[in-house]
Amino acid sequence: MPYPDLVSSPESSPRPQSLMLTFFGIHVLGRDLAISSGSVIDALGRVEVSEEAVRSTLTRMVGRGLLERHRQGRKMYFALTPRAVSVLQDGYDRIWQRGAANLDWDGQWTLIGFSLPEAWRRERHDLRSRLTWGGFGPLQNGLWVAPSDVDAAALLGDLGLDAHLRVFRGTIVKPTEVATVLETAFDTAAIAADYQAFLRRWSQPGSGVADPLGSQLLLHTDWLELVRRDPHLPAEHLPSDWPAIQAEELFHALAQEREASARVEAERTLDTLRLR
Known part of the structure; x- marks a missing residue:
């Protein structure tokens, strides 16, 4: 199953491993592909991750059972392990299926x-x-x-x-109130602040970077780390202006806006190896 140490803290910039997991999630998950080390270095270099950091992260992720190596001639390619697929599928489900706001809570x-x-x-x-x-x-x-x-x-x-x-x-039954439990067990102010910070970062004109692959990578990594920290609290017991809904709308709009150009750039530049 996925592990919590695979994501950055809300105060930090995305770690190379978080960016790399997002990169593999976008370009490899659901496909029988491996990607060359050179392509990974090029892609993460677009968001200012050094070649040394990329190579050490690739080695560390192999050691942690998240990536596996495939040699083709003089080139080294990297593919997802079953453990990495589980991590990335969890992220995909949180982004595209569960949603940021818990709108249909059953009270359980x-x-x-x-x-x-x-x-x-x-x-x-x-x-x-x-x-x-x-x-x-x-x-x-x-x-x-x-x-x-x-x-x-x-x-x-x-x-x-x-x-x-x-x-x-x-x-929960009387005299206990759902709102009291939520306030006691969860830092709702901090969760809301994370979504508000996302809105501030990505509402600015020209947010991200000019490069299409890099901009897509930063956007998806930022959003994924945010929803992974979110305990998905029932919206009916949160303030009416709960920022998760607006933040999710912004993410979807920006993701769609960047998808076509990022796909074209990926097809042009990524060196992949078909495994089957």
């Missing part, structure tokens, strides 16, 4: 309680990181909640902590 919550030995600091960190990735927030000590039907076994099963977890599904 998933609750996960846990108690780990105090010495298990790494396990505690891994669990909390994975819960955050899965859209959970801390309601109180040892109890995390998500306003959705989460497959906890798929999300947490490989951590080896099943004996220490208790998973429930249910609804």
